[in-house]
Amino acid sequence: MQLFEALKIDEALKVLKENLINVRARSEEVELLDALNRVLAEDVYSPEDIPPFNRSTVDGYAVIASDTFGASESLPAILKVAGEIKMGEKPAFSLKAGEAARISTGGMLPEGSDAVVMLEYTQPLEDGTLLVERPVAPGENVILKGEDVKKGDLVLKKGHTLRPQDLAVLAGMGFQKVRVAVSPKVSVISTGDEIKPPGVEIREGEIRDMNSFSVAGLVLKWGGIPEVFGVVRDDFDEIKKAVSEALKISDLVVISGGSSVGTRDLTVKVLESLGKPGVIAHGLAVKPGKPTIIAVVEEKPVVGLPGHPVSAMVIFEQVVRPIISWFLGRPEDYGGLKVKAKIARNISSAAGREDFIRVRLEQKEGELWAVPVLGKSGLISTMVESHGLARIAPEKLGVKEGEYVDVELY
Numbered sequence: 001m002q003l004f005e006a007l008k009i010d011e012a013l014k015v016l017k018e019n020l021i022n023v024r025a026r027s028e029e030v031e032l033l034d035a036l037n038r039v040l041a042e043d044v045y046s047p048e049d050i051p052p053f054n055r056s057t058v059d060g061y062a063v064i065a066s067d068t069f070g071a072s073e074s075l076p077a078i079l080k081v082a083g084e085i086k087m088g089e090k091p092a093f094s095l096k097a098g099e100a101a102r103i104s105t106g107g108m109l110p111e112g113s114d115a116v117v118m119l120e121y122t123q124p125l126e127d128g129t130l131l132v133e134r135p136v137a138p139g140e141n142v143i144l145k146g147e148d149v150k151k152g153d154l155v156l157k158k159g160h161t162l163r164p165q166d167l168a169v170l171a172g173m174g175f176q177k178v179r180v181a182v183s184p185k186v187s188v189i190s191t192g193d194e195i196k197p198p199g200v201e202i203r204e205g206e207i208r209d210m211n212s213f214s215v216a217g218l219v220l221k222w223g224g225i226p227e228v229f230g231v232v233r234d235d236f237d238e239i240k241k242a243v244s245e246a247l248k249i250s251d252l253v254v255i256s257g258g259s260s261v262g263t264r265d266l267t268v269k270v271l272e273s274l275g276k277p278g279v280i281a282h283g284l285a286v287k288p289g290k291p292t293i294i295a296v297v298e299e300k301p302v303v304g305l306p307g308h309p310v311s312a313m314v315i316f317e318q319v320v321r322p323i324i325s326w327f328l329g330r331p332e333d334y335g336g337l338k339v340k341a342k343i344a345r346n347i348s349s350a351a352g353r354e355d356f357i358r359v360r361l362e363q364k365e366g367e368l369w370a371v372p373v374l375g376k377s378g379l380i381s382t383m384v385e386s387h388g389l390a391r392i393a394p395e396k397l398g399v400k401e402g403e404y405v406d407v408e409l410y
C-alpha cells in the first residue's frame with residue numbers, strides 16, 4: 001500500500017474537522033476542587049466585590065490620612081482613640097477628624113477613615129490619645145472594596161484551564177461549583193506481536209509496551225480520560241474488534257503501531273473496513289512521525305500513531321492534543337510553555353516538512369540554548385533526557401547554529 005500524499009499537520013487537522021460533525025464541547029457542573037485542570041465552559045462574571053469592604057493590610061490604627069500629614073517623631077500628630085475594631089465585624093462607629101481606631105490586619109475600616117498607620121509608628125498614651133510619628137497617604141495600607149475583583153467584572157473566560165489560583169478566585173466570589181467541559185474519553189490501543197506489557201516475562205525478540213503509558217499519560221495531562229486497552233496482536237480481526245469496542249465507549253480512539261506500509265501494518269485496512277469516510281490522511285509531512293493515520297469512523301476521530309515511542313509522543317502532541325482541545329472548547333494551540341532559545345548546532349530539514357527536534361535547554365553566558373538530543377525515534381531515553389521540542393517550520397531548510405528556535409516545553 002502507498003502512503004497518501006503527505007499533508008501538513010494543520011491541513012490534516014482541517015480536513016479532519018470538516019469530517020467531524022459531532023465534536024461539540026459538552027458541559028457539567030462540578031465542585032470547585034474537582035475543577036482543577038478542567039476547562040471552563042462559560043464566562044465567569046463576579047457577582048460581588050472582593051473584598052466587599054475597605055480592609056486594612058496591617059495591624060495599626062485607622063485614621064483620616066490628612067490628620068497625619070507632616071507628622072514626624074519629633075513632631076507627632078496627636079489623635080484621639082475612638083475605639084477598637086473587632087475582626088469580622090462592621091465598626092459600630094465612624095471616624096471624625098482628629099480620631100483614630102485600633103485595627104488588625106484584615107479588619108474593616110470605619111466610615112470616614114481612609115488609611116492605616118502601622119502600629120510601629122504610633123504611641124498610645126494612657127489618657128486615650130495616640131501619637132502618630134509618620135504621615136500616611138490616603139489609601140495607604142488599605143485594600144479598597146472591589147480593588148481585587150469588581151462586581152460585574154469578567155474574571156475568567158470560557159475555554160480557560162483552571163489553575164489553583166482560579167479556584168481561589170471562584171471561592172472568593174462565593175462559588176461552590178463551576179461549569180466545566182466534559183472530559184473526552186480516549187481509547188488507547190497498542191498493537192504489535194512483539195509488544196508485551198510490563199510484568200510479563202519477555203522472550204528474545206519481544207519488547208515491553210511503552211506507548212500505552214506515554215499515550216495514556218498524555219491523555220490525562222491534556223484533560224482527557226484514558227481507556228487503556230493494552231496490547232492487541234497484529235491480527236486484522238483482533239484489531240477490528242478492539243477498535244469497534246473502543247468506538248462504542250469513547251469519543252476518540254488512539255492506536256499506536258502498525259501505521260506504516262509493511263505487510264503486517266493492518267491499522268489502515270481495519271479503519272477502511274469500518275465504514276465511510278474511513279482514512280482521510282495516511283502520511284504527514286513531519287519528522288518524526290511521517291506514517292501517521294487520521295481517520296473518521298462512526299463520526300469519531302481515530303488516530304494511528306507511528307509505533308516508534310518518540311514518534312508516537314510527538315504526533316500525539318501535534319495531532320491528538322488539538323482534537324482533545326476541540327472536545328474541551330479550549331484554544332486549539334493550547335499546550336506547553338513556549339520559549340525562544342538559540343539552537344546549539346546546525347540541523348537540516350527537507351522543504352515542505354515540519355521537523356520537531358528534542359532539545360535540552362542550557363543557560364550559557366546569559367543566553368538560553370537549545371541543545372539537540374540526537375537519536376533515533378525508537379529511543380524513548382531521548383524524550384526522557386530532553387526538556388522540549390524545537391520546531392522547524394515546513395518552509396525552512398533547516399536551522400543554523402545560533403539561530404533562534406521556538407521550543408515547547410514538556
Ligand SMILES: Nc1nc2c(c(=O)[nH]1)N[C@H]1C(S)=C(S)[C@@H](COP(=O)(O)OP(=O)(O)OC[C@H]3O[C@@H](n4cnc5c(N)ncnc54)[C@H](O)[C@@H]3O)O[C@H]1N2
Pocket residue numbers: 190191192194195207208209210211212256257258259260261265288289290291305306307308309311377378
Ligand atoms: N520501509 C519503511 N519502513 C518504515 C518506514 C517507511 O517509511 N518505510 N517508516 C518508519 C517510521 S518513520 C516509523 S515511525 C515506523 C512506524 O511504524 P509503525 O507505525 O508501522 O509501527 P510498528 O512497525 O508497529 O512499530 C515501530 C517500532 O515501534 C515499536 N513499538 C510499537 N509499539 C510499541 C509500544 N507500544 N511500545 C514500545 N514500542 C513499540 C515496534 O516494536 C517497532 O520497533 O516505521 C518505520 N518503518
Ligand code: MOO
Pocket residue numbers: 287288289290291306308311312377378
Ligand atoms: O516517522 Mo518515524 O516516526 O520518523 O520514526
